[in-house]
Amino acid sequence: MNQRTNRATRTHLALLCLACIPCRVAADDKPAGTLRTLNAHPTVVRLSASNDVQRVVVVVTEESGLTRDVTDLAGFAFSPEGIVEHVGGGLLVPRQAGAAVLTIAHDGLRAEVKIVAANTERSISFRNDVEPVLMKAGCNSGACHGNARGQEGFRLSLFGFDPQMDYINLTRQASGRRLNVAEPDSSLMFLKATAQVGHGGGERFTKDNPLFAVVDRWVRAGLPNDPPDVPTLTGLSILPRACVLASGGATQQTVVRATYSDGTERDVSALALFSTLNEASAVIDSNGRVTAKDPGEAFVMARFGTFAVVAQIVVVADQPFEWPQNVRPFNYIDEAVHAKLRKMRVRPSAVASDEVFLRRAYLDILGLLPTPAETEHFLRDAAAGKRARLIDELLQRPEFPEVWAMKWGEMLRIESSKLGVKGVELYSSWIRDAIFRDVPLDRIVRDLLTAEGGSFHNPPANFFLVETSPTTMAENVAQVFMGVRVQCAQCHNHPFERWTQDDYYSFAAFFAQIGRKRSEDPRETIVYNSGGGEVKHLRTGQNARPKFLGGEVPDIPGGQDRRKVFADWLTARDNPWFAQCFVNRVWAHFFGRGIVDPPDDVRVSNPPSHPELLERLGQKLVESGYDIRALVRDICNSRTYQLSTRVNETNARDTRNLSHATIRRLSAEQLLDAICAVTQVREKFAGLPLGARAMQVADAKTGSYFLGTFGRPPRQTACTCERRDEPTLSQALHLINGPTVWEKIKSPNGRLERLLEAGSQPDVIVNELYLAALARGPTAAERAAAATHIAASKDARTGLQDLFWAVLNSHEFVFNH
């Protein structure tokens, strides 16, 4: 412990020395305009009560972009004095009411903080003081008393979503045995929390902990309940919002501020709950102090009440870093990606070879492998801009919309057990047709959300047959079209997000008035606006009033179709969720992970890797009139998409900054179609003509052992996690021993037999097999090895079959790289 502190201090001092010299010079030469800055957080301090404390942190930003916490080194001067006192560590304590200006000086730099202090004491509040203690100490977590059944008969609401119940259970239940106002020290809660008596949850805090003092003050005040007009929490912020720390021990203190409905503010750092989202790069202690570890990006989260906020911590190696001269952005996507990489001090990989790019583009845009002829044609092309031309060509091919029709099938959960065979056929044709005809995305979603009439006559009406309960419907709509998972909030406030139970039921109310009735054809259902029906809030039992998720309460006259109101809001140009959610899904398809990942789990505690880029892409999509081809064109033409998978020493451990391409297994459908194409043996799916591709299978119920084994989603939920890409033993065995590969290699109609029949020489055949499967010819070493093996075999056919089998089982074939 001691050692670590020493090391940290040493690093600190070393940094300080390094940083000072050029700065002084700079200050002398050009006093203004230097890149080096000093910032205080927050810049305005409002001490709303005499018993409040506010911490100010002082941060230097070096020319290199590195930031350092210099709070303990800086000088604090107040004008006038006597209003506020600095008690060390940046902590400001009010002494009397009034306004003052704090001037902070450090190393020739200055920063100012405006201060307003009040002298009225804040009385203790159960909701605003005690509940946060229960959360910070972990009392009301799901594993402890926050469990729905409580713990040993004592129950608290999960993360304090029901303060009134918590108040009763703490003070009145069990004959008031838990807190003793007559003898506060013998309160059971104290004995338990400080582990003076046996406690299943062990020691939660010691007697000298400020948390203890909060509860003690409340007990000594006689356990008052809050008056009805007690201020409620309206916002939370963490400062500094972003910093760049040197790896291996640099620290940064954070400050968490809460705002309340009465306009007051408070430093709640002592009561907030801290956690890191990437332990390898940065950790944060229970006081909000961040310590940098290995280079990388980490977000640290502070939770307080129903709010959660994050700060970005970039940890970099404190070594000289140079951006390679030859790396220049191809388009705006690269600009955003490179900006982040520079900040992270990571060099991107080189651009991939034509062979690798070709195979990747075919698989991602069309779901297919290039044929040997296409490969040879592309590789021979020596003209400039051939990659851009290829992308344009591929975007016009009919296989492109099929990829997205399949994605939509997954999002909309098209399968016959709920919709019937005919429903699936009509519904999937409708969506495929819409994409073929370039119907803009917002139109498609509007048509779905407001569909009325028979499910056969108007196929988008099937949207309302997959789920019928308003709450499940709302969950799916939020997840599919907004990328938000609100399921938790059905039973309790979302623990890491702002969604409350109120939000959940108010959102579900949009889907409360959907009528469904049988048509003349018993297989068909007619969907209509029933104009009646409500969703009841689970806790209050009241009818929930429709409210946009994260938006306002619209004024909806009785009987008006609530779905239309919602669809208008969702597809409006300024809707913050819709375009970004869709862009992110497309992004995830081309890079194997979303800018927010998983793409349908947008939340504060799962921040985007490139927020500005996501915003930009969303804007572009809206501006282009929701043109998916334009979006894909931009993505594929970026240098970032065309990167090699080969890493350098700076980006080997990077997984989220797009510094190199990632290796992805072909999806179940891609792999089966690829095997069919390479072997030239067609597959037969139930209900589809021979030779239909797996990508064209509309119904998830269509049986296929191969597709099931390789993780085709059953479309039972709207979650992107349904598609599984982790390797399994049965996948490996199926490729090695299973009928799909071997039967197709041996098939008399297959590529190998046809080539043999045509009398091709083995080396020609080897070349074609490599081109078909790997989009490249064999290397000299591979040619030699193949020739040796064929010569050693019983006959050329056996040798070539072995070789073909080996190629189809190679990682290079099974993966998109």
Add this chain to the structure above:
Amino acid sequence: MRNRGGSRHLGLLATVGLVVFAAAAAAQEPKPADKPPPAKPVQAQPAPPQTLDQLLDALSKMDPKQLNEHLAKLEAAHKKLNDEAAALRNQLKSKEAQAAAVKRRIDMLKILLRPAGDAGKPAPKTAAAPVKSKPSPEPAPQKMAEAKAAAPAMAAKTPKPAPMTTPPEAKEPSVQLVNYEQHVKPILIENCVTCHNPDKARGGLIVDSFGTLMEGGSSGEVLSAGDPDGSRLWLLLNHEEKPHMPWKQPKLADAQLKVIRTWIEQGVLADADSKPQKVARAGMAPVDAVPSPRVASGGAPLPVTAPKQLAAPTARPTAAVALAASPVAPLLAVCGTRQIVLYHAETRAIVAVLPYPEGTVRRLQFTADGLWLLAAGGTAGKQGIVVIFDVASGQRVAELEKQYDAIPAAAIDPYRELVAAGGSNRVVRVHDLLTGEVAYEIRKHNDWITAVAFSPDATLLATADRSGGLFVWEAETGREVHELRGHAGAVHDLAFRPGSDALASAGEDRSVRLWNMDNGKQIKRFNAHGGATLAVDFAPDARLTTGGADGVVKLWNPDGGGLRTFEPLGDWVYVARFLERGKLVMAGNWAGQVHIFEAETGRRVWQLDTNPHPDAQVALGD
């Protein structure tokens, strides 16, 4: 293989032998009726090891072949008997089903053939303990007035002419009363009959005929004429008890619920011709005061030499969770922090202060003769103890049941022989005060023990827990007498009715339930409070008082009819007890206040708290 078969046979034979022996031994013993009941729990039948030896000895001398044949015969006989028993059981079941069907048909016929004048007679008969034929304390005219008040709302719904067209001087019978056929049946048909029809009969209940509805379901009758809050049908429909009805559907419309409530209040009339009856409330009549077992002759016991030194007051009073009144003397005991304060009920002076350094007292009880005071409690999570004080001297007579948590439940029997106590250890331990030993332990509860009580005749012990478990035991032996099922959630307090024929239990589910001690059946339930009902007590004349989380104290007549709601105490009422043989009611709340009311007038006559100041005592004098 052979070996295994052999040992099995031997085992069977040994069992048969033992049974035969046990039967013979029983025959030799004098009949139980000849002998007074044993003072101690009966030991298990003494095992007869020597006989087993003899049996084995005899067996070893027998020819194995003969033995095997004998065994085969025995097994065959055994199997045959089993088969016969199974067949008989099946027969019995089908006969029972037939009988039930026949009964249902007869009931329907009865209703169809009933002479007009008899129509409104309520069908239910309660299984109450002997009810004395005293007139109902509630005057009938008042009931009629209520019925009238409810009627106009109904009239608008019926096809009959609206009340406005009725001449004002119309005679009484013109008031349309709610009846089953016209008003209630349509509601039940609309909402309930899908499940509760003669074919499906979920829960054994059939609602489409008056007769079957009155008969009730498999858990008993669902209607109690004149008493909606004691009628299961109402409680389920009004979502006061689970399962909420209609099953998985929204609550009935308020107008429909009102019809059903009014119908029950007006005496569950069958049809328009039914005459309103004087409501015969299910329940209990008052009892004559039961004399205490051992009242000390020559004056009631009051503290004589007990200490009176009050501890320094604490910053705030502790919650008033425990109060007790002497059954024979004008004396009340009030819990405090590390002390118990005894007040004279008439002079209101502090007459004794009993130190309780172990912590806070959570349960107080005087013995029936008023000589001793039991105090249980302690410091939550740390220590618990039951102390018996001698009232006159203030000395500790006994310290029992030392535990590592405060003890919330304890009771002493009227003869001062047994003390039962339990708490977070989930065990009720019964101590024999004469021997100083543990008489027996009850380990049947699955959750913390919340309340224990001995019956006034000392024959029964009732114990309750935090999950609704409620049992009655033979006080002397600990043998289970009844398991009383019904409470959802914790049972907070128990009280036996004077006469020991019934037990009252108060619970988290708001209800007070009265249980028949002869057969263990629930006689009655009523929701006493707006929140959990935390306290219940009987007066010598069987009136009840209750206190609840709604901060209110109430007075009830012996059959659960509300008599009075006292002035609210403003916070959770944890304890409510009669004082001065039922003349006064005292109650304590979370804020440590104790309010004492006059039962007759409802007037608050005295207020004190759990944290008396020594100076205040001087002012009061003694």
